[in-house]
Amino acid sequence: MIKAVLFDLDGTLLDRDASVLKFAADQADRLGIADKEKYIHRFIELDARGYVWKDKVYQQMLREFDIPQMTWENLLEDYLESFHKHCVPFPNLIELLEGLKAAGYKLGLITNGFERMQMSSIQALGVECYFDCIIISEREGIKKPDSMIFQKALKVLGTAPSESIYIGDHPDNDMKAAKAMGMKTIWKRDTQWESVEADYVVDELEEVLGIIVSDK
Structure with missing residues (x-):
């Protein structure tokens, strides 16, 4: 679950x-x-x-x-x-996060990059308040696809990999790395890559909530 x-x-x-x-x-x-x-x-x-x-x-x-x-x-x-x-959010970003929080899920964010840049983007999107855990590679001294950065997030959230699902766009840094951890994966399709190995594939964020809720 x-x-x-x-x-x-x-x-x-x-x-x-x-x-x-x-x-x-x-x-x-x-x-x-x-x-x-x-x-x-x-x-x-x-x-x-x-x-x-x-x-x-x-x-x-x-x-x-x-x-x-x-x-x-x-x-x-x-x-x-x-x-x-x-900063431009993808459509239905806030609606998705509010829906997940209302359904009782813990939310985490893992991003590579410099803390100043990534935090300013997160705050500009107005989503900082939705996350129980925000992991930024510069601050941690490790970056995706290193498994340690995923382990750090899961430890903070208090969930096992099998109880967690990861959503990202990069075939290696996101999908392959999360899958290697034992997490389920959702690939947000990016036209830069033709196909990526993932449990689910979405084109829009609005598809995510339905997948997670139905994944028992």
Whole structure:
């Protein structure tokens, strides 16, 4: 019987692609970039869906764009200070979390990334209050797919892997790692991958509650 539901953040609760697009467009406007579309395209390309940290991204952006009186450090700080203002949740996020809490499930969140960035995104989405456990890789000194980060979350929640289900978008960091722990898995489909091994597959968050409630 499922007692705890754990989530990934980026690509699962946070529509990171849409958020990055909004942020890059806003930053280009504020910097007065002449070719706004090129700036947006290159930022998204260099960002590599968050797998390249922004110090390297902005060092390259300065080589390609004329941004007077700005250093890569200035641009990085602007990213850190401003990204959360552009966070886009996937549809039905709050409804899902409220439904799970009302049904009595414990909720956890496990995310790779820097604590400052991830917490500001979580708070911007307005979901911090729903979680009994928030695990961020920088704070823990371990990151997915390391089994220890899942063990940490389950210990805090007080549930066994067999009593827990994990929802994420990454085939290895989320699905494979959680399954190896003995947890059930729900893959939130991402078009970057054609197929992923998981117990369930969803396209929208609104599908999740029904799956969990029916999984006895």
